[in-house]
Amino acid sequence: QVQLVESGGGFVQSGGSLRLSCAASGRTFSRYTMGWFRQAPGKEREFVAAISREGGSTIHADSVKGRFTTSRDNAKNTVYLQMNSLKPEDTAVYYCAASSLGLGSSRSRYDSWGQGTQVTVSS
Numbered sequence: 001q002v003q004l005v006e007s008g009g010g011f012v013q014s015g016g017s018l019r020l021s022c023a024a025s026g027r028t029f030s031r032y033t034m035g036w037f038r039q040a041p042g043k044e045r046e047f048v049a050a051i052s053r054e055g056g057s058t059i060h061a062d063s064v065k066g067r068f069t070t071s072r073d074n075a076k077n078t079v080y081l082q083m084n085s086l087k088p089e090d091t092a093v094y095y096c097a098a099s100s101l102g103l104g105s106s107r108s109r110y111d112s113w114g115q116g117t118q119v120t121v122s123s
Contacts, residue, residue: 001098001112002024002025002028002032002098003025003026003112004022004096004097004113005114006021006094006095006114006115006116006117009118011120011122012086012119012120014086014087014088014121014122014123016086017086019082020083020117022036022079022114023076024078026077030053030054031053031100032099033053033099033100033102034070034072034079034096034097035050035096035098035099035104035105036094037097037110038092038093040089040091040092045095047106049061050105051070051071052102054074058070058071058103059105061105067083068082079096086121087121088123090119091120091121092119093116093118095113097110097112098110099111
């Protein structure tokens with residue numbers, strides 16, 4: 001497994017932007033597909049975005065397409081989630097996760113998780 005630590009969350013007004021980072025431990029970061037999920041109070045954890053091992057392919061949930069972009073820097077063992085045009089409904093705890101499988105949106109594919117970072121968007 002890989003250890004993951006998210007950062008970059010905070011409080012932002014509607015229409016604003018934030019960039020989340022997720023730093024991974026170890027020297028095998030490039031072997032993992034990386035994903036972003038979020039969980040709002042009282043709701044299930046949902047898929048946001050994922051990026052392939054070398055960063056050549058990404059997938060994004062319909063709810064964030066055109067607003068959020070995930071990227072990675074394997075030299076820095078870090079994956080990013082750039083969030084633009086934020087809406088109050090984006091308020092949630094955001095988690096990054098690592099998978100030894102290929103690109104996918106199912107939670108069950110991911111076996112290492114960070115502790116999460118809170119994003120709050122005010123209207």
